[in-house]
Amino acid sequence: MFDKLYQEGAALIDSPGEVKDSAFESDNAAGMAFGMTRWPLPEPMRMALEQAACAGDAGEVPIGAVVVKDGVVIAAAHNQPRALCDPTAHAEVLAIRAAAAALGQERLEGCDLWVSLEPCAMCAGAIVHARIARVYYAATDAKGGAVEHGARVFDQPTCLHRPEVYSGMGEAEAADLLRGFFRERR
Numbered sequence: 001m002f003d004k005l006y007q008e009g010a011a012l013i014d015s016p017g018e019v020k021d022s023a024f025e026s027d028n029a030a031g032m033a034f035g036m037t038r039w040p041l042p043e044p045m046r047m048a049l050e051q052a053a054c055a056g057d058a059g060e061v062p063i064g065a066v067v068v069k070d071g072v073v074i075a076a077a078h079n080q081p082r083a084l085c086d087p088t089a090h091a092e093v094l095a096i097r098a099a100a101a102a103l104g105q106e107r108l109e110g111c112d113l114w115v116s117l118e119p120c121a122m123c124a125g126a127i128v129h130a131r132i133a134r135v136y137y138a139a140t141d142a143k144g145g146a147v148e149h150g151a152r153v154f155d156q157p158t159c160l161h162r163p164e165v166y167s168g169m170g171e172a173e174a175a176d177l178l179r180g181f182f183r184e185r186r
């Protein structure tokens with residue numbers, strides 16, 4: 001079953017290339033001009049948005065995620081619960097599984113997750129279990145999000161691991177994809 005997931009759900013990056021844009025390095029992240037729409041998006045967020053668009057084209061809610069380790073994208077995935085008949089096949093879960101498989105380990109210490117939408121409670125839980133170091137998400141999700149909304153998973157005293165969290169880069173693009181998707185289906 002997992003083989004199927006990896007083949008169809010999460011596109012493993014066969015030949016990871018160096019991410020050229022170093023602007024997303026964690027050292028600089030806090031100082032980046034979030035909210036400046038003309039600021040070039042860091043490459044991983046651009047890739048997460050491309051994944052989101054792929055999901056939308058396939059009739060899935062357009063959400064995409066990538067995992068980066070040492071400046072290299074090691075996994076990319078998009079939302080696929082319909083195609084995989086799997087309610088847990090969110091972009092983050094698929095990207096985390098693919099990254100763990102690529103590294104051959106159960107934890108993703110030192111890895112960053114870039115995702116187009118604020119993670120839900122399930123995905124926030126997966127991020128904790130994976131020991132993801134930093135989470136970058138584009139748009140917020142007041143209804144389904146569980147980072148700065150709802151369960152606020154990382155803020156709970158029982159949370160075993162708290163990643164650094166940065167939000168807002170690519171927000172407009174991510175929200176546009178979601179709005180367009182749901183508008184078409186009304």
Ligand SMILES: [Zn+2]
Pocket residue numbers: 090091092119120121122123124
């Ligand atoms: Zn989720």
